[in-house]
Amino acid sequence: MTSIAADxxxxxxxxxxxxxxxxxxxxxPYAGGSASYFFPVAKALAPLIEVLAIQYPGRQDRHREPCIxxxxxxxxxxxxxxxxxxxxxxxxxxxxxxxxxxxxxxxxTLSYEVALRLEERGVKPVRLFVSGRRAPxxxxxxxxxxxxxxxxxxxLRLLNGTSGEVLENEELLRMALPAIRSDYRxxxxxxxxxxxxxxxxxTALTGDADPRATLEEVRDWANHTTGEMDxxxxxxxxxxxxxxxxxxxxxxxxxxxxxxxx
Numbered sequence: 334m335t336s337i338a339a340d341x342x343x344x345x346x347x348x349x350x351x352x353x354x355x356x357x358x359x360x361x362p363y364a365g366g367s368a369s370y371f372f373p374v375a376k377a378l379a380p381l382i383e384v385l386a387i388q389y390p391g392r393q394d395r396h397r398e399p400c401i402x403x404x405x406x407x408x409x410x411x412x413x414x415x416x417x418x419x420x421x422x423x424x425x426x427x428x429x430x431x432x433x434x435x436x437x438x439x440x441x442t443l444s445y446e447v448a449l450r451l452e453e454r455g456v457k458p459v460r461l462f463v464s465g466r467r468a469p470x471x472x473x474x475x476x477x478x479x480x481x482x483x484x485x486x487x488x489l490r491l492l493n494g495t496s497g498e499v500l501e502n503e504e505l506l507r508m509a510l511p512a513i514r515s516d517y518r519x520x521x522x523x524x525x526x527x528x529x530x531x532x533x534x535x536t537a538l539t540g541d542a543d544p545r546a547t548l549e550e551v552r553d554w555a556n557h558t559t560g561e562m563d564x565x566x567x568x569x570x571x572x573x574x575x576x577x578x579x580x581x582x583x584x585x586x587x588x589x590x591x592x593x594x595x
Contacts, residue, residue, distance in 0.1 A: 343395065344414035346386040348375040354383035356431040356459065356589045359415065361440030361447070363465070364516035365489070365509065367392045377582050382589055385418075387411055387440075391512040400515035404439075404523040408446035412454070415447075427451075431459040433589055437574060438545075439520040441466035445557065448531045457533055460588055461558075464538040465571055467550030469525035469557055477517045482510060489513070491544065525557075534560040536588060538581065540573030541566050 346368040358378065360371040368386035375384035389407065391400035401407050415427060432451075436444030441463035448461050467473075477488045535558045539551045548566065555562040565584065567577045574581060 341414045341418035343390075344387055344411060345418060346371075346388050347383070348372045348386065349379035349384065351380040351383035353380060354430070355381050355591055356433060357383050357385055358585065358589065359385045359387065359411075359432065359434045359444070359447070361387045361411070361434070361436035361444045362389065363438035363440050364520055365392075365513035366437075366440070369393065373578070374582065377578075378586065382586065385415075387414075389512070389516070391515060392509070396508065396512075400512050402515040402518040402522075404443055404446055404519050407443055407519065408450055411443070411447050412450045415451070416454075427456045431589070432456065433460045433462065434458050435462040435464070435585070436466070437464040438466050438571065439516055440464075442469055442520060442523060442525075445469055445525075445531065448533060449529060452531055452533070458531075460534050460536060461531065462536045462538070462585065463554055464574060465540065465543060465546060467546040468553035469523075470527075471550040471553050472524065473545075475521045477521065485510060485514060485517070488517075530557050530559055532559045534558065535562040536584070537562065537564045538574070538584075539564070539566055540569040540571060542568070542570045543573065545571055 348371075360368075360374060362368065362370050368388040371384055371386040375386065378384055388395055389401070390398035401410065418427070434444040434448055436442070444461060444463065448458050451458060477485060480488070535554050537551050537554045539546055539548065541548075552564060554564075567573045567580070569576050
């Protein structure tokens with residue numbers, strides 16, 4: 334069996350190093366997405382909040398690596414990378430400052446699985462931000478990953494999350510489709526383990542016109558934590574984040590910075 338690299342250098346992008354930050358925010362992209370989606374977030378939140386953006390294999394600078402089409406294996410590798418980061422930074426490691434997680438769409442489910450694994454290792458995130466994704470227990474039978482290329486493209490256009498340049502460029506599409514299809518296979522085959530819950534609080538964000546997550550499905554995130562859960566509904570579809578960047582950044586800062594944390 335081929336081992337999955339779990340080193341920090343491969344998986345983690347620090348676009349704005351902030352050694353004196355009050356908290357770290359680990360950001361996990363959507364299906365087909367890459368770490369660079371969070372570049373503006375890292376710039377905006379530094380230096381008080383340091384963003385660690387996760388780069389999945391099979392895209393951008395990792396395009397030669399095989400994709401991982403299993404949420405559990407992805408979560409294991411990300412936790413391994415975070416532990417490797419702690420080893421590189423010496424005493425304290427992951428416990429040297431508070432850590433939070435932010436995931437959009439597939440990244441939301443993946444961030445939940447990462448949080449479960451971190452808590453098992455004694456690292457309790459201070460908050461989990463889940464965006465554009467129904468609760469793990471709310472299953473829809475979806476099969477985008479088995480569609481032909483035209484079918485996958487229809488889904489991307491429906492969600493409006495992939496740039497027009499990629500959708501209209503055949504060469505870029507050929508490069509992007511394997512990672513997109515692999516990510517869809519991972520999230521569509523995912524089933525959460527009943528009864529498992531994290532203890533950290535959850536902040537859920539959703540668009541009021543998201544075709545892939547109803548308000549009722551998002552509210553069920555409350556059943557996946559023993560802590561508090563708050564919900565924010567914003568205007569827009571699946572990628573509502575793109576239209577509300579200042580508001581979302583302000584919300585993250587309010588909930589993570591010590592002066593604003595209860």
